[in-house]
Amino acid sequence: xxxxxxxxxxxxxxxxxxxxxxxxxxxxxxxxxxxxxxxxxxxxxxxxxxxxxxxxxxxxxxxxxxxxxxxxxxxxxxxxxxxxxxxxxxxxxxxxxxxxxxxxxxxxxxxxxxxxxxxxxxxxxxxxxxxxxxxxxxxxxxxxxxxxxxxxxxxxxxxxxxxxxxxxxxxxxxxxxxxxxxxxxxxxxxxxxxxxxxxxxxxxxxxxxxxxxxxxxxxxxxxxxxxxxxxxxxxxxxxxxxxxxxxxxxxxxxxxxxxxxxxxxxxxxxxxxxxxxxxxxxxxxxxxxxxxxxxxxxxxxxxxxxxxxxxxxxxxxxxxxxxxxxxxxxxxxxxxxxxxxxxxxxxxxxxxxxxxxxxxxxxxxxxxxxxxxxxxxxxxxxxxxxxxx
Amino acid sequence: xxxxxxxxxxxxxxxxxxxxxxxxxxxxxxxxxxxxxxxxxxxxxxxxxxxxxxxxxxxxxxxxxxxxxxxxxxxxxxxxxxxxxxxxxxxxxxxxxxxxxxxxxxxxxxxxxxxxxxxxxxxxxxxxxxxxxxxxxxxxxxxxxxxxxxxxxxxxxxxxxxxxxxxxxxxxxxxxxxxxxxxxxxxxxxxxxxxxxxxxxxxxxxxxxxxxxxxxxxxxxxxxxxxxxxxxxxxxxxxxx
Numbered sequence: 001x002x003x004x005x006x007x008x009x010x011x012x013x014x015x016x017x018x019x020x021x022x023x024x025x026x027x028x029x030x031x032x033x034x035x036x037x038x039x040x041x042x043x044x045x046x047x048x049x050x051x052x053x054x055x056x057x058x059x060x061x062x063x064x065x066x067x068x069x070x071x072x073x074x075x076x077x078x079x080x081x082x083x084x085x086x087x088x089x090x091x092x093x094x095x096x097x098x099x100x101x102x103x104x105x106x107x108x109x110x111x112x113x114x115x116x117x118x119x120x121x122x123x124x125x126x127x128x129x130x131x132x133x134x135x136x137x138x139x140x141x142x143x144x145x146x147x148x149x150x151x152x153x154x155x156x157x158x159x160x161x162x163x164x165x166x167x168x169x170x171x172x173x174x175x176x177x178x179x180x181x182x183x184x185x186x187x188x189x190x191x192x193x194x195x196x197x198x199x200x201x202x203x204x205x206x207x208x209x210x211x212x213x214x215x216x217x218x219x220x221x222x223x224x225x226x227x228x229x230x231x232x233x234x235x236x237x238x239x240x241x242x243x244x245x246x247x248x249x250x251x252x253x254x255x256x257x258x259x260x261x262x263x264x265x266x267x268x269x270x271x272x273x274x275x276x277x278x279x280x281x282x283x284x285x286x287x288x289x290x291x292x293x294x295x296x297x298x299x300x301x302x303x304x305x306x307x308x309x310x311x312x313x314x315x316x317x318x319x320x321x322x323x324x325x326x327x328x329x330x331x332x333x334x335x336x337x338x339x340x341x342x343x344x345x346x347x348x349x350x351x352x353x354x355x356x357x358x359x360x361x362x363x364x365x366x367x368x369x370x371x372x373x374x375x376x377x378x379x380x381x382x383x384x385x386x387x388x389x
Numbered sequence: 390x391x392x393x394x395x396x397x398x399x400x401x402x403x404x405x406x407x408x409x410x411x412x413x414x415x416x417x418x419x420x421x422x423x424x425x426x427x428x429x430x431x432x433x434x435x436x437x438x439x440x441x442x443x444x445x446x447x448x449x450x451x452x453x454x455x456x457x458x459x460x461x462x463x464x465x466x467x468x469x470x471x472x473x474x475x476x477x478x479x480x481x482x483x484x485x486x487x488x489x490x491x492x493x494x495x496x497x498x499x500x501x502x503x504x505x506x507x508x509x510x511x512x513x514x515x516x517x518x519x520x521x522x523x524x525x526x527x528x529x530x531x532x533x534x535x536x537x538x539x540x541x542x543x544x545x546x547x548x549x550x551x552x553x554x555x556x557x558x559x560x561x562x563x564x565x566x567x568x569x570x571x572x573x574x575x576x577x578x579x580x581x582x583x584x585x586x587x588x589x590x591x592x593x594x595x596x597x598x599x600x601x602x603x604x605x606x607x608x609x610x611x612x613x614x615x616x617x618x619x620x621x622x623x624x625x626x627x628x629x630x
Contacts, residue, residue, distance in 0.1 A: 003501055007490070014489040290485040293446055294499045294546070295474020297467055381446040385481075 004300075008307045015280070022276040023316040026361065029265045030320025031327070033360050036258045036265075037353040043255055055217035056118065058243035059207040059224050062234040065091075068203035069233045074111075077207055077224055082216025085117035090190060090205040094159040094168070104333035105145050107159055109190035112138070118210045119178075127153050127174030136192045138173035142183030146175045157186070166197045206243075266360055269313075273368035277309045281376040288376050289384025298377040305376055309369025310362065317361020321354055393553065393586050394420035394443060399452035401438055401609070412438045413609040416452070425580040425587045427597035430606035436590040439606070440556050443588060444477050445469035457553065474502040478547030478585075482559035484539040486531040492518065492542045493527040499550045517545040520583075521575060537568025544575055548585070555579065557589040561596050573599050 013019050059077065061067035071088055078086040090109045097103040112133045116122060125143060132138040141151065151157075151172055159168045170188050177183050194201045209224070211217035221237035228235045281288070288301055296304075332347050401413035412435045420426050428436040441447035442454055445461045446469075454462040456476065464472060473479075486495045496517055500510045518524045521541040531539055540560060547555055557576065561569035577599050579585045589600060597603045605612045 003507070007494070007498075007501070010489045010494075286485065287487055290481070290487070291498070292470065293444065293473065293479050295470050295472075295477075295502050297470040299467075382441055385446075385485075 004304065004307070008304060008311055011280070011284075011304070012308050012311050018276060018280075019312060022273060022312055023319065025272045026269055026313055026316025026364065027320040027323060029269050030317050030357055030361060031324045032265055033262055034321060034324035034353050034357050035331075036262050037356040038347065038350060040255060040258050040262075041350040041352050042347070043258075055211035055214060056240040057209040057211060057217060057220055057224070057237055058240055059209065059235045059237040060205065060243070062225075062236045065205060067233075068205060069207070069228075069235060071202050071204045073228065073233070073235070074204070074207045076227060077209055080220060080223055080227075082212045082220055083209055084212050085114055085120075085210045087111050087114035087118040087208050088190060088204040088206075089208055090193070090200075090203070091163070092159065092161065092168075092188075092193065093163050094161045096157065096159055101330040101333035104329075105142075106185040108185060108187055109193045110187045112140075112187075112189050115187060118208045120210065122176045122178045122183075124174045125177050127172070129174065132173040132189070135171060135173055136189055136195070137168070137170055139170040139186055139188035140174035140176050141172055141186045143175055143177045144184040145186065146172075159186075164193070164197055164200065166193070168192065168196060208240075209237075266364060269364050270368045273309060273313055273364055274371060276312075277305065277369050278372040278375075280308070281305055281372040285376070285379060285384050285387040288379070289381045289387070292381045293385070301377040302370075302373040305373035306366060306369035309373075310365035313361045313365030313368065314358075317357055317364070320361070321357040324353075324357070325349065391422055392419045393422040393424075393457055394418070394588070395453075395455040396439070396442070397453045397455070399439075399442065399454065400450045401435070401442065401447075402450045411609060413442075413449075416609065416611055418604065418611060420586065420588065422586055423580070423584050425576070425599070425601045426589070427600035427603045428588065428590045428606060429592070429594075429597050429603055430612075433608075434606040435609040436606055437558055438609075440558055440588060440590050443554070444479055444556050445473050474499060474550065476553045478550065478552040478555045480540070480543055480547045480555065480557035480560045482562040484531070484536075484543040484563070486539055486542055486546075488531050491528050491530055492523060492534065492545075495531070495542055496527075496545045496549050499546060503550065513549055514545075517549040518542075520548065520579075521545045535568065536564050537571055540564060540568065540572050541575065544572070544579075548579065548583070553586065555585050555587045557587060557591075559590055559592065561591070561593055569593075569596070 059069070059073065061069050068090075074086045074088050077083060088111045092107045092109050094107055095103075096105070096107070112129065116124075116129060124140065126146075127140065132140055139157065141157075145151075153172055153175070155172045157170045157172065159170065161167060168188070170186075170192075176187075190204070209220065211220050217239065221239075224237040225235050291301060291304075292298070328349055335347060396416060396418040399413050399416040399418075400411070403410045403412060412433075416435075416439070418439070428439060430436050438447065442449055442462075443456070445464065449462050452462065453460055459472060459476075461469065461472060486492075487498070490498070493514055496514045497510055500513055503510075505513065514527070515524060518527050521544050523538060523541050523545060526534060526538060526542075529538075531542070534542065540563075544560075547557075555576075560576065561572050564572060573596055576587060576589065580587050580601070587600075589596065591597050603615045605614070
């Protein structure tokens with residue numbers, strides 16, 4: 001079959017403008033499909049907390065993450081039955097070196113004393129917790145970014161605030177890794193932020209709770225939210241996974257929504273590609289009749305046309321995947337700078353997404369080519385030779 | 390010489406929306422191996438239909454067609470495609486080269502159906518283009534060739550697999566006098582030197598006069614069958630038709 005490939009390629013690119021436009025019409029939806037696939041994959045991921053043997057809950061303001069909650073909520077939550085540990089989080093963001101996507105990683109202010117009690121799946125590979133606790137400007141960094149920037153324990157990091165009008169000078173006191181998880185985050189002592197920015201005092205973004213067991217993890221969200229129901233800062237508590245997906249979850253049946261969008265997009269690509277292939281096949285009625293006169297069978301004609309469709313679709317698909325990969329990091333960084341920056345934590349390139357892109361482009365190629373191919377291969381040679389296009 | 394083509398009691402009807410048209414009516418035709426036969430007759434007389442039936446690109450309504458030992462009228466579509474690729478070379482009036490392919494690639498097309506490897510195909514294509522005098526134009530696209538050159542490339546494509554029979558449908562119908570003469574000389578050479586059996590449909594008495602035999606059709610019925618000597622003797626009469 002390989003000996004026919006040059007012939008198929010020549011046919012694909014015989015009308016360059018049309019081919020480029022058709023391929024472009026596949027590239028753009030493919031990028032979208034890859035992003036939708038990423039979201040679907042995120043939703044399909046096992047609960048990070050459960051999979052690592054801890055039951056983690058997140059409490060935030062009922063309205064949204066941009067609304068802070070009082071830091072004393074953590075103390076109230078810690079007194080509930082079934083709570084093993086509680087820690088406080090506030091997204092800092094900021095700029096390290098420059099504003100580029102290359103230098104983006106999550107930066108979060110936490111409570112060092114309780115942080116590792118809640119995140120018991122994380123452990124320090126370098127430095128010590130005590131050093132971190134004892135140094136108000138101390139921070140711990142994930143192994144991934146520690147390696148990436150070639151840092152050493154004791155190195156200074158300057159973070160220029162974006163959400164908060166303050167510049168922080170931090171000292172690396174530890175390096176952490178997470179078993180089966182990602183380690184590209186910087187955590188620093190929230191007290192340092194409170195001292196640098198008094199207006200921040202008493203406010204946190206989220207309360208993270210480690211539940212004792214699955215019963216507690218099931219019961220506590222309702223119990224916590226009831227506790228603050230009639231306060232000025234009502235809360236919404238959910239599992240870690242639900243929290244990470246919270247922004248999407250607000251949309252309702254997210255999986256169905258995303259899947260429906262994907263189906264519509266794929267259908268549109270199929271129709272566009274199918275139309276192009278049909279036009280191309282119609283323009284070549286006489287040529288196809290000539291090929292059959294030369295001895296090419298109906299099946300071979302069908303294979304050629306489906307092959308052309310496949311080549312076009314796979315080129316579009318691969319380019320779409322390439323653009324997706326190239327835009328992923330900047331988009332992730334962009335997402336991190338938004339009020340829903342927490343979502344960017346779990347935003348990652350899944351191999352399944354790449355596979356999805358390849359499968360979608362292959363299916364588009366097959367489906368869009370098959371009907372014009374059947375039509376072209378069934379036309380009688382005599383009619384084809386008499387055809388005046 | 391033995392018969393290579395035998396058409397027995399061929400009936401061919403076409404159904405249009407309004408009526409049934411009989412194109413060939415109980416036609417019997419035998420062609421010997423190495424013959425150069427010209428099929429003549431007015432438009433609609435069934436010349437091209439005979440050519441299409443011989444090429445296996447159209448089916449008879451009734452009757453049998455034998456080519457060599459094969460009864461092609463009994464073959465399936467798939468069998469016919471394979472048979473065509475091995476036994477038939479087809480020359481079209483409008484050349485019908487694939488515009489996206491070079492002369493070389495056009496001539497190579499039928500060889501893609503054979504088990505030949507790339508270098509063997511290249512050798513065969515070179516030989517075919519050499520025979521038609523286009524070896525120096527093998528990288529040219531059809532649009533870069535003259536009408537006569539296009540037709541010669543079409544002939545190269547028809548002979549590249551060394552088929553038993555060459556079928557030519559008005560091969561000079563679209564050419565100027567000089568190019569037509571070149572093509573006819575080429576067909577004569579293919580018949581006399583390479584011993585190809587040629588069946589040519591033509592309206593042109595001059596083209597027909599190059600054939601060793603002329604068969605005249607009228608309304609689907611074989612009217613006259615003349616040898617080359619007859620044609621020369623009755624040239625004016627043939628031209629008159």
